[in-house]
Amino acid sequence: MRICVIGAGYVGLATAVMFAKLGHKVVCADVDERRVRDIQAGRSPFYEPPLEKELGKFVRSGALTASTDSRAPARDSKFIFICVQTPSLSSGRIDLRPLKAASRVVAKTLASSKEYKVVVVKSTVVPSTTVSVVRQILEGGSGKTAGEDFGLCMNPEFLQEGSALRDSMKPSRVVVGAIDRRSGDALMRLYAPIKADKVRTDLSSAEMIKYASNAFLAMKISYANEMANMCARLGIDSGPVLEAVGKDPRIGSMFLTPGLGFGGSCLPKDVKALRHKTKALGLPAKLMSGVLAVNDDQPFEAIELLNTALGSLRGRRVAVLGLSFKGGVSDVRDSRAIPLIAGLLAGGAEVVAFDPMSMSQFIELMPAIQYASSAKDALNGADACVVQSDWPEFSRLGKKEFSRMRNAIVVDGRRCLDPAKVERAGARYLGVGYGVASK
Ligand code: NAD
Ligand code: UDX
Numbered sequence: 001m002r003i004c005v006i007g008a009g010y011v012g013l014a015t016a017v018m019f020a021k022l023g024h025k026v027v028c029a030d031v032d033e034r035r036v037r038d039i040q041a042g043r044s045p046f047y048e049p050p051l052e053k054e055l056g057k058f059v060r061s062g063a064l065t066a067s068t069d070s071r072a073p074a075r076d077s078k079f080i081f082i083c084v085q086t087p088s089l090s091s092g093r094i095d096l097r098p099l100k101a102a103s104r105v106v107a108k109t110l111a112s113s114k115e116y117k118v119v120v121v122k123s124t125v126v127p128s129t130t131v132s133v134v135r136q137i138l139e140g141g142s143g144k145t146a147g148e149d150f151g152l153c154m155n156p157e158f159l160q161e162g163s164a165l166r167d168s169m170k171p172s173r174v175v176v177g178a179i180d181r182r183s184g185d186a187l188m189r190l191y192a193p194i195k196a197d198k199v200r201t202d203l204s205s206a207e208m209i210k211y212a213s214n215a216f217l218a219m220k221i222s223y224a225n226e227m228a229n230m231c232a233r234l235g236i237d238s239g240p241v242l243e244a245v246g247k248d249p250r251i252g253s254m255f256l257t258p259g260l261g262f263g264g265s266c267l268p269k270d271v272k273a274l275r276h277k278t279k280a281l282g283l284p285a286k287l288m289s290g291v292l293a294v295n296d297d298q299p300f301e302a303i304e305l306l307n308t309a310l311g312s313l314r315g316r317r318v319a320v321l322g323l324s325f326k327g328g329v330s331d332v333r334d335s336r337a338i339p340l341i342a343g344l345l346a347g348g349a350e351v352v353a354f355d356p357m358s359m360s361q362f363i364e365l366m367p368a369i370q371y372a373s374s375a376k377d378a379l380n381g382a383d384a385c386v387v388q389s390d391w392p393e394f395s396r397l398g399k400k401e402f403s404r405m406r407n408a409i410v411v412d413g414r415r416c417l418d419p420a421k422v423e424r425a426g427a428r429y430l431g432v433g434y435g436v437a438s439k
Contacts, residue, residue, distance in 0.1 A: 001025070001190070004077035006070050006102045008035050010046065010265075010331075011122055011157045012083030014164040017051055022193050027073035027080045028066040032111025039066035047330035047357045051165040070102065074109040079190060081155075082106070082134075083122045085265075092272035094126050096133060102284035103134050107141025109151050118151035118186050124210050124270060126277045130203040131179065146289070151183030154203045161264065162328040173197045177206025214270040215288060220255040221262045222294035228258030229301060231354065238433035239415065258433040260340060260388060260413040261298030263325035265333040268295070273402040298432075299340040302386050302413050303347060305430045309409050310383060314348035319378040322389030323355035323362040327416070330357040332365060337388045340413070341366060354378040356391055376401045384409035390416035402427040 001024045004421060005016045008028040016026045030036050035045040042056035051105055067073055074080045084098040099121075119138060121130045135146050146152040146408050154177035159167035178184030184200055191198065201209070217380035227245075228238035238258055246253030262268060271288050278285035303313070308317050325335040332338075337353070344351050352370040353363060372378035375397060379385055380407045387394050395417050402408045408427035410417065415431055422429040 001079065002077040003027070003079045003408065004029060004070070004073040005080065005081045005083055006030075006074070006106070007082065007084035007098070007123070008032075008039055008066060009085060010048070010161055010164050011159065012081070013039070013055065014048075014051060014159055014168040015081055015083060015122060015157070016064055017054050017058060017165055018168040018194075019190075020064045021054065021338070024063075026058075026064045028064065029068070029070035029073050029075070030066065034165045035069055036066045036068050039064075048162070048164050050163075051216050054165060054419065060076075070105045071109055074106055075113060077117070078115070079118050079120060079187075080106055080109075081120045081122050083157075086123045086125055086269075086273075087112065087265075088272045092276040094129075094269075094276075096125070096129065097401070099123055099125065103137040104141055110138060110142035110144055116150060116216060118153060118183055120153040120155050120187060122155050122157050124156060124214075124266070125154075125207055126211065126273055126280060127204040127207040129207060131415055135179070147180035151186055152179040152203070153177060153183050153187045154206040155187060156206055158210070158213065161178070161331055162326070169194070171196045173199055175199045175201065175206050175209050177201045177203045179203055180337045211270055211274045214267055215274055215291070217255050218262055218267045218295070219266075219273045219287065219291050221257075222291040223431065224256040224258045225261065225301075225433070227299050232301075232435040235435040237435055243372065257415055259298070259434065260302055260336040261295040263334045263336045265331060268292075268334045277364040282331050296339075299336050299343055299413075301432045302340060302373050302376040302388075302411050303343045305411050305432070306344075306386070306409070308347075308386055309346070309428070309430060310407070313344060313349070316349050316383040317381060318344050318349045318351055319372070319375075319382040319385035319405075320344070320353040320379060321355075321375050321385055321387045321394050322349055322391055322414075323353055324358040324389050324391075327390035327392065327394075327414070330361065332358050332361045335362075335389075336413075337362070338365060338394040340386065340388055341369060345369070350377050352382065355389070376404065380404045384411060386411040387399050387417060388412050395423070399425040 003026045005012045008030040016028045020026050038045040042059040044052035060382045084102050089095050143427045176187050231238035242256045246256045275285040275288040323337045410427045412431040419429040
């Protein structure tokens with residue numbers, strides 16, 4: 001089967017490699033020339049090592065190709081997956097411009113095609129977007145009718161960055177939202193080799209499932225953070241508390257690690273888009289507002305720990321370890337490192353930062369701070385450090401590195417270090433939600 005994937009980001013590329021692995025011929029179409037050149041050379045445009053390994057294999061065999069032109073590959077394909085970005089506008093509302101642009105191109109190919117094609121929206125879009133906005137563009141631009149002349153589906157993606165390909169191949173569930181039975185049946189057949197629970201719905205329910213899922217994950221993290229902040233004030237370590245809470249199968253142990261809040265390209269903007277849509281429906285969106293309010297304040301927990309330990313931040317040199325939104329990825333979108341560093345600078349600190357994979361992207365966001373070439377160099381002469389993302393290499397830091405600091409104060413912003421090991425290495429351990437150290 002020929003498949004066209006429009007938008008070769010994390011979702012598009014993982015989808016493309018997954019279908020290539022299932023034996024299909026896939027073309028990735030993207031407006032970003034650099035991304036297309038990377039893919040043509042078998043390189044992933046972002047840090048996802050297992051994805052890159054497979055990508056190279058399929059590019060070499062010719063099963064996966066890339067192009068800056070969407071029109072020809074879409075014309076030649078039976079399935080067209082739209083995987084473009086859907087970021088937040090400053091109001092929180094979803095920005096549909098890339099989706100509309102991609103849909104307009106698809107509409108033109110539908111106009112000139114005799115074959116029955118299935119258009120699949122995989123981008124995260126607020127409920128009713130596919131059935132209204134996308135459908136109108138496709139029908140208006142092609143003169144054809146969705147559900148009759150071409151198929152239309154909504155197939156949300158649940159992958160996590162860092163395990164993009166594995167999550168695509170072994171998803172927790174596959175949601176197939178469709179405008180009609182024929183479109184849904186076709187997509188179900190395409191997904192037949194993927195062993196997972198399959199949920200069939202209408203288009204808007206599929207869209208809602210994605211937002212409801214991300215809202216729950218974000219809510220769990222903000223809940224963990226609020227409990228952890230309370231524990232810290234009570235001199236309780238939130239670690240064992242939340243671990244015991246998570247043993248209740250109705251709650252579950254995942255996504256209960258406290259820290260500096262949730263970042264990344266999905267949870268923050270999806271919760272904002274959901275809140276915006278909820279309010280547009282005349283509902284107060286109190287829960288989502290609370291989830292976001294807790295998240296906005298969370299980086300200041302690290303600043304408060306530093307202020308207490310150092311007296312003041314003014315003139316202090318603080319090393320920020322980890323700039324990506326979580327360890328193991330190069331993505332800096334909505335990283336909590338941004339408000340953390342802004343808060344440190346506002347308090348008068350001098351900031352030196354390091355990340356194993358995302359330095360070049362972060363320098364574009366914050367060019368005015370200092371950057372170090374390793375964690376060890378960042379710690380040199382620092383009055384304190386904050387671990388902002390949970391890269392495994394930070395949990396291996398020891399006496400050799402901490403002894404280079406002027407004041408060996410270590411703030412664990414992701415609860416990824418072993419407090420006893422840090423203390424044995426001669427440093428003072430302060431963790432978000434770790435009340436013991438502040439007793
Ligand atoms: P991304 O920003 O990494 O990639 C999107 C790509 O689309 C970019 O390369 C961009 O150049 C390209 N593009 C934009 N407009 C285009 C057009 N008109 N024609 C062709 N290409 C175009 O985005 P992403 O992180 O892969 O996310 C894509 C969608 O999937 C979003 O809606 C996101 O919310 C959702 N999602 C993302 C993740 C994730 O972990 N990143 C997980 C699940 C769902
Ligand atoms: C998320 C969803 O998990 C995924 O299902 C969806 O498809 C896309 O959005 P991702 O953006 O890769 O995936 O990040 P995730 O692993 O969920 O982490 C998001 C943020 O929450 C990170 O900043 C992470 O550090 C933080 N987090 C996560 C916590 O603070 N505590 C936790 O217990 C888990």
